[in-house]
Amino acid sequence: MERGMQLNQRGGSQSPYRGMTLIELLVVVSILGLLSVTVLPAFSNGESARAGRRAAAAVSSLVAQSQATALGRATAAGVWIEPLSGVAAIDLSIAQRPEPYRGDTFTAAVSLTRPTSPSDPVRLTFSRGGADVAQMSALQAALSAPGTGPRPLVSEGDLIQIGHGADLFTLQRDPSHAGDSYQARLRPEAGQTPANTLWPTPSLAGGSTTWHSFTIHRKPAPMGGLESLGNGMAIDLAWSGVGTERFGPAHLAGDDGYPPLPGYNAGQALAMMFDGAGAVTEVVFLNTALSGPVAEASVPVRGPILLLVGRIDRCGLPYNPTPTEASPGANWQYADSMWIAIDPKTGLARSVPPALHIQNLPVTNARDSQTFVRSAP
Numbered sequence: 001m002e003r004g005m006q007l008n009q010r011g012g013s014q015s016p017y018r019g020m021t022l023i024e025l026l027v028v029v030s031i032l033g034l035l036s037v038t039v040l041p042a043f044s045n046g047e048s049a050r051a052g053r054r055a056a057a058a059v060s061s062l063v064a065q066s067q068a069t070a071l072g073r074a075t076a077a078g079v080w081i082e083p084l085s086g087v088a089a090i091d092l093s094i095a096q097r098p099e100p101y102r103g104d105t106f107t108a109a110v111s112l113t114r115p116t117s118p119s120d121p122v123r124l125t126f127s128r129g130g131a132d133v134a135q136m137s138a139l140q141a142a143l144s145a146p147g148t149g150p151r152p153l154v155s156e157g158d159l160i161q162i163g164h165g166a167d168l169f170t171l172q173r174d175p176s177h178a179g180d181s182y183q184a185r186l187r188p189e190a191g192q193t194p195a196n197t198l199w200p201t202p203s204l205a206g207g208s209t210t211w212h213s214f215t216i217h218r219k220p221a222p223m224g225g226l227e228s229l230g231n232g233m234a235i236d237l238a239w240s241g242v243g244t245e246r247f248g249p250a251h252l253a254g255d256d257g258y259p260p261l262p263g264y265n266a267g268q269a270l271a272m273m274f275d276g277a278g279a280v281t282e283v284v285f286l287n288t289a290l291s292g293p294v295a296e297a298s299v300p301v302r303g304p305i306l307l308l309v310g311r312i313d314r315c316g317l318p319y320n321p322t323p324t325e326a327s328p329g330a331n332w333q334y335a336d337s338m339w340i341a342i343d344p345k346t347g348l349a350r351s352v353p354p355a356l357h358i359q360n361l362p363v364t365n366a367r368d369s370q371t372f373v374r375s376a377p
Helices: 002-013 022-070 136-144 369-373
Strands: 078-082 088-096 109-113 122-127 158-162 170-174 181-184 214-217 219-227 233-236 269-272 280-287 295-302 305-311 336-344 347-353
Touching: 002 170, 022 136, 022 219, 022 233, 022 269, 022 336, 022 347, 078 369, 088 181, 088 269, 109 158, 181 305, 336 369
Parallel strands: none
Antiparallel strands: 078 088, 078 269, 088 219, 088 233, 109 122, 122 181, 158 170, 158 214, 170 181, 233 305, 269 280, 280 295, 305 336, 336 347
16 A cells, blocks of 8 residues: 555656746747747748749740741841830840831832921822832831821831842831822931931932832740749849840939940830841841831840849848848849840850859849849859
């Protein structure tokens, strides 16, 4: 009896069950809080970096597909970038320039009226063969009622090549004449001036008409549907650009040495075109409307095309010396963004993260953030 009581007492004194003390509970809570501050943000940043790499890979892949489409073709192909807003784009497609238009008949021709000033547009008169000076039906249908109906065969803003000259001029309606009147203007965005660009021979007043053959190079258009970048990533149009110039807007903190590109207006679609040899020949800016894109400018490529892929909520933001989640900075201030450089000669695209520090000093402008991509072999 006494031995049983001793065993029960001994067993009770050796029971393995006991609760946590208050100090132990506070230690566990502190450890969990520390993990939430350190591990979870790192996991989130890792996911954001992977999303940036995937988006950059998608853009680079489309560039390669576009170049492959253009190889060996008579008409150019390229990359179409459709803006979501004035500073961000998430929709892309392969673009193609339609076959050139040379008139309704084999005898189609155009004559020029001498401008008052060398910088003024030249008035055009289209003909089916010299004797018949009626405007051609395709041009009438395309230009007489802009902004209505389906996308026209030929539209204002296309580029016209007159005769066998190498220069391309912008085709537009003539606002100074009623009816179906058209004119061609110089392209200052392409560097054309009266001093370096010679118009083809005009017709002499009161004399015989001088007729020229012509070729109208129609604007690019997307082929098929648009593909979208996901996971909250976008092309930051405000910091992307050509050569040493960006698409805009006019001024952003941190744009030292990286001014806006003349001729581009926020919200325009972009088409980067490859020729049959795979080189980038031009960047076309277009307005998108129900009647089809209307070209505003076609700019020759004088340097690498630089596209900044980053988070869509940071697109268009200026440099911020002390960025926070509540007050972020420009996309090029973050390691989860990517610069994509497209070489104009080879058409090859490569992706490189932005440089965040140079010689242990923080990068404070977009040009310095491109150090890695501009210096990479």
